[in-house]
Amino acid sequence: MVSQVSTHAGYLDDILARHHHRTNQLLQVLIEAQAHYGYIHTSAIDYLSLQLQLPRAQIEGVASFYSFLYLQPHGDYRVLFSDNITDRMLGNMDLMLSLCKQLWVEPGKISEDGLLFVSTTSCTGMCDQGPALLINNIAINQLTGERINEICVLIRERVPLLEWPAEYFEIADNIRRSDILLGSNFQSGRSLTALLQRGTAETLQQIKVSRLRGRGGAGFSTGMKWELCQAATGREHFVVCNADEGEPGTFKDRVLLNRYADMVFEGMTLCARIIGAKRGFLYLRGEYRYLLEPLLSVLQGRREKNLLGTSILGNNDFNFDIEIHLGAGAYVCGEESALIESLEGHRGTPRNRPPFPVTHGYLNQPTVVNNVETFAATCLIAQNGGAWYAGIGTDTSSGSKILSVSGDCERPGLYEYPFGVTVAQVLSDCGAKDTQAVQISGPSGVCIAAGEFQRRIAFDDIPTAGAFMVFDQSRDMFEVARNFVHFFAHESCGFCTPCRVGTSLLSNMMDKLSQGHGSACDLVEIEKLNLLLQSTSHCGLGHSACNPVLDTIAKFKPAYDIRLTHKEFTPAFDLDSALSQARQMTGRDDAGAHLRECE
């Protein structure tokens, strides 16, 4: 027992020291503890409890909330296949089964020799280069049968990840169309210089004149948010950049942080000057762990140029620095109040609102939370003025929007357009053919059918955080909706009854239809459940969890109708699947091992 504790004290002392024994750093400490030991040992929790003066139940409660943290051994290699619909369309399930078969492991279980764990995970933000997986939280894309065979050999021979072929870990930016933001020739410090010349009040005025709205999807006025936060009283003000890009089908922030990080950090620094913040955070989703070191070196570069740190650009009243916090596999943390909870080292449960973060955010202090793309856009406004920015786009939606295009098209990747572009234009540019539908802004957004492709990307028509998934005529829109429903059930935080239970009930009902046991009354039930989710859920996740199903029922009813094989009520109990365990135990799968249904 004593040796158990000392085993964990050894590495935990270093981690705790790096985080100054701050309880707010709990999630970061747990992530690093797992990276070192492979999982979070119960003695490690005891030790952390002692050192951080936190109840062990609270630590266990936090650790068990995040998908990427494990409280039991999970093997030396933890392989998680990205399971967005776009990965499915590219054949991720066959690849996963092939890997499982070759390495003698079942999905969702640890191999008997403790070597590896294989399962699925929510969209990893690589839809333009899928199918994708994460191995020990590092991304590998463009999987093929051949690459899976190679990976099996590497795992079987226990080759350390660092010695795997470097090309496995290459990630392309795939910028297909640039406009004012992606095409800007950004030079570090120019926006800050413009701010200092113009003054904070006038710069804030320019942001307001620009009519910039948040790029995370909700579209709140950025100028108004900054002004409200500036006016709010508190001990300290904070700037938070939401890089928890979890919406399936979105990957623009990945590219922005890979190639335009300097601009994003400069936008955060502009905000800090305006609202009077000394500290900022970038909350980076765990799936983008590979970006951490490059981002840290960009921050260091900015400090060396005196664009970050103390007395920025020689102004002794301008002090601001940025820390990067990692997420650990929780989509709900993209909701700003859940993100703040997570930053504080808690479970990522959305808060009761009001009060809103602008007055009561991080540590209950005034906090601006903006999207990665929003911060980058503020640099353009600081440099070129609000009127210039407002002149681009449409009346309700100024400026440009970066779309993450994936699915059935020839050229998936990033496309930046002035707001107001039609869906048809994007489809033509990305080389989409025979398009049946486009899911815009991810599962929580809208599904657009042919006939609506003249609609525009804009806040008053189709608002979007950026996802643009294309489905051609060969795709089954019921299966698309079912994939999204499973996503929401997996990502529900579990706080409120309707979302916690409702999303799981909904997945079960969609599975029942998929297995051919559906009847007309199931469809009525599904619609009723969706309305309940919409009207009583605690946060946006629950409110929008019904969108994919309601949209596809409205627009692709035949995809549901063919599954309603029974006119009358059909019990969900399935005689044949009840025998599946017996089939597995006997290794049989012939006709005689199946029960034909009684007609």
Added chain:
Amino acid sequence: MNNPTFTLDGKTIPFTEGQTIIQAAIAASVYIPHLCFNPEFKAHGSCKLCTVKANGRKTASCTAQPQPDMIVESNIQELNDERRALLQMLFVEGNHFCPSCEMSGQCQLQATAYELNMMSPHFDHFFPDRPLDASHPEYLLDFNRCILCSLCVQASRDVDGKNVFALAGRGINSHLIVNASQLAETGFSGDDKAAHVCPVGVILKKRVGFVVPVGQRKYDLLPISALAKGD
């Protein structure tokens, strides 16, 4: 000076600054169905049973504050239908066997289900596997009945200063845990506030089951709606 008022199902309810809709309703002896709300604690806002329509917009009445002259609807069919569905969700999520449960007649979940005419669980049961914790000499934990209201978590943390309970897991796998491998090792005591706040039957005192005969229990005598606080 008169307090501002709002109307709740046509009845005028006075309120003071900072009060929530449900607090003002309880002060005026009007019942709004609820489970995770307990007037002695900060509102958790998770069960959503107390959802009302405030000026036409649905909101949890335990966290929303009234505005002067606001029109609040609560006891209407649309909301009661939704509440019934939420109750059914709670029933199928856990393992609730009312006829053999020693809390029958004193359980807020059961009493609220009677109040809202819930006749069946309607949805498919999840039948979760939730082992009991009988380690403590005086108390038993039956997690099968937990509705994740967090009242024991709050009471133990904020009143008892002990942090005996916490929520763990996520989504449908959310569950209650104790601050050790089992309750006996936590310092939990029958004198704790946490021992007396469970609205269902997770935290049970040993050796007193069925002391009050079924038929003579709290909600056998009066429906839950007769008690504005629900308890």
